[in-house]
Amino acid sequence: MRIAVFSAKSYDVNTLEQANGARAAPHDLVFLNPHLDANTAILAQGADAVCAFVNDELDAPVLEALSEQGVRLILMRCAGFNNVDVTAAARLGLAIGRVPAYSPYAVAEHTVALILALNRRLHRAYSRVREGNFALDGLMGFDLHGKTIGVVGTGRIGMCAIRVLTGFGCKVLAYDPYPSEEAEAAGAQYVPLQDLLPASRVVTLHCPLTPDTHHMIDEAALAAMQPGAMLVNTSRGGLIDTRAVIAALKSGQLGGLAIDVYEEEGDLFFENLSEQVLQDDVFARLLTFPNVVVTGHQAFFTAEALEAIAETTLDNADAVAAGGAPLHPVTVEMVV
Ligand code: NAI
Numbered sequence: 001m002r003i004a005v006f007s008a009k010s011y012d013v014n015t016l017e018q019a020n021g022a023r024a025a026p027h028d029l030v031f032l033n034p035h036l037d038a039n040t041a042i043l044a045q046g047a048d049a050v051c052a053f054v055n056d057e058l059d060a061p062v063l064e065a066l067s068e069q070g071v072r073l074i075l076m077r078c079a080g081f082n083n084v085d086v087t088a089a090a091r092l093g094l095a096i097g098r099v100p101a102y103s104p105y106a107v108a109e110h111t112v113a114l115i116l117a118l119n120r121r122l123h124r125a126y127s128r129v130r131e132g133n134f135a136l137d138g139l140m141g142f143d144l145h146g147k148t149i150g151v152v153g154t155g156r157i158g159m160c161a162i163r164v165l166t167g168f169g170c171k172v173l174a175y176d177p178y179p180s181e182e183a184e185a186a187g188a189q190y191v192p193l194q195d196l197l198p199a200s201r202v203v204t205l206h207c208p209l210t211p212d213t214h215h216m217i218d219e220a221a222l223a224a225m226q227p228g229a230m231l232v233n234t235s236r237g238g239l240i241d242t243r244a245v246i247a248a249l250k251s252g253q254l255g256g257l258a259i260d261v262y263e264e265e266g267d268l269f270f271e272n273l274s275e276q277v278l279q280d281d282v283f284a285r286l287l288t289f290p291n292v293v294v295t296g297h298q299a300f301f302t303a304e305a306l307e308a309i310a311e312t313t314l315d316n317a318d319a320v321a322a323g324g325a326p327l328h329p330v331t332v333e334m335v336v
Helices: 010-021 060-068 086-092 104-119 122-130 156-167 181-185 193-199 219-224 242-251 281-286 303-321
Strands: 002-005 028-031 049-052 073-076 095-097 148-152 171-175 188-190 202-205 229-233 254-259 292-294
Touching: 002 010, 010 028, 010 303, 049 303, 060 086, 073 303, 086 095, 095 303, 104 122, 104 156, 104 202, 104 229, 104 254, 104 292, 104 303, 148 156, 148 193, 156 171, 156 181, 171 193, 181 188, 193 219, 219 242, 242 254, 242 281
Parallel strands: 002 028, 002 049, 049 073, 073 095, 148 171, 148 202, 171 188, 202 229, 229 254, 254 292
Antiparallel strands: none
């Protein structure tokens, strides 16, 4: 199968080539640096499948263009599929595969790294020490032990986060429309979201971005949180209304923000823009706060996760090449 791999970085090329080379029937991989969007879809000419990532645009016009060129399979090399018009794909007869789980540990561990960094002001301490400033003013954190942490979404990543946080001696409150016995067995207590928000010193988001969860943390949710609480998002930027968060940070209602995702990250993340003027004023404002830590969608970025992403992506391709459906399909039922 000929697969056009969009948004291909050196690490994608390395891991996909390695996994592909080890297959009995390797695929023909064509690596393309650009994002997939309406302007670049033409680059998939001659491909049977397109392999895409979190910030590629797979809306109806892009899918139509791909389908007209003969593409019959979309291989998402990530878990989320909020950037794919799944209904349009079904209408066009395009199968979609994804990587539902590659390393939930990677994302959960990065989440906890963000909580610790923000709480203990590591982002500020690092620069201070390098400048010979060993003063501690402004660096005071709090013990995580004994604090209540609210985990929103108790799927694979939320579960890993719960296990790490209970290991720290935290009390974990959880909210998920589909509660799991596993989470309760791990020590989490399910409560409605309106009870989780005011009770939690830290709120961490681990649910997918859907029309229902878009801006679930808005002005009202922020007002319901404990004054001075910390908000952490390693899921998808659209879960948070960034402008409302900025207002809450300015007033002090929100005590800190740690994010690995941002709702307009598509124009920023995964690229070296250090020689350019930042055009996104909302993002630029976020970066001015001393109590905000941002990483550029790197929570997934471990060697184990990349290997698993490459293997599962090619497993999905193998299954379709053999005449079946992707091993891990995305279907219309998953979005309605
Ligand atoms: P999962 O599908 O295993 O779990 C998601 C959970 O969210 C499910 O239990 C579901 O019932 C729950 N949920 C759905 N709607 C909800 C709502 N309104 N409120 C609370 N919970 C709700 O997904 P997984 O693997 O745990 O991933 C979670 C999210 O993390 C993904 O959707 C993806 O957006 C993000 N992610 C981010 C990465 C990064 O590098 N920053 C890497 C991988 C995933």
